[in-house]
Amino acid sequence: MSIAGTDLGFTDSAVADAPVAVHAERSVASRRIVTAFGFWVFLLSDVVMFSAFFATYVVLVDMTAGGPSGKDVFNLSIVALETGCLLLSSFTCGMASLGARARDDVWYYGGMIATAVLGAAFLLLELRDFTTMIAQGAGPTRSAFLSGYFALVGCHGLHVTMGVLFLLTMIAQVYAKGYRADILRRILCFALFWHTLDIIWVGIFTVVYLLGVAQ
């Protein structure tokens, strides 16, 4: 199958070339679908893991042990900036996906580099936020609430760090090997990973920061 004049690896060429009956051909999904679906199932299990951290946080949110509550330590303007970075990076990641699809270097590299810069900006803001809190005596050892907070938000931060490394690897692989079908599958997996992290961040800024300040 050809889309916009390019073979995206939607069909495995070995399968497509074989003289098989129509229903047999239908029963074999392309490698692109199998790979992306497997990665999608992995991401959903990752989301289930995050939900356990969310549940822990929500259960522990009032256990401040006489220490600061969310209202005392959260800085909403920094959180708004972090949110802007991740949201825009999701958009630029989409531009990079379109670029990879069309094998357009400007859109692919431009989108990926913009995504990397925005992801790094997010991580720097979050790191600064964490160090400020720890310097104020609101580190993860202060109370059960803060342990739950650092576990949840820190776990998301670690995922973003892994995502940036994944992203840089994909830039290097396209640079070294070109838009091969296997590389395009990895780019699709990266895009799924990055968009899913943004969805988890929507949960974090709502449940942790906005509800924490509103209550």
Next chain:
Amino acid sequence: MTNGKTGVPLYRDDIAPGDERADGREIAEGVRGYLVGLGLSVLATAVAFFLPGTSLVWQPSIPAALIVLAITQMGVHIVFFLHITTRPDSVNNVMALMFGVFIVFVLIVGSVWIMSNLNHNMIPMERLMHTHR
């Protein structure tokens, strides 16, 4: 493409999560979907960040409004960024998503329910320390 015997249209293959059916489309047309997603997300985020600091709305409604906005925004991301839609070629991706959402719901609601019930039934800490003295 149709099945030769029955004339029923076949979905020749399913679609990978994250992919979009884009026969013969140019980059510019793909950009439009992402722009719609970005616009809706920015709107939902802006309203959500505006709510905690304002006195314009009835205060007890704010937590519920924030949760509704978050779920809306997650839906926007799933449709416009992840391209998980209700089209028949995406049904496997939706089924996996539904299962994930179910587990997440059971885990979070179940934990909050059980733990608040336990907190409610616990002997107050002062009396507990008194009995063990």
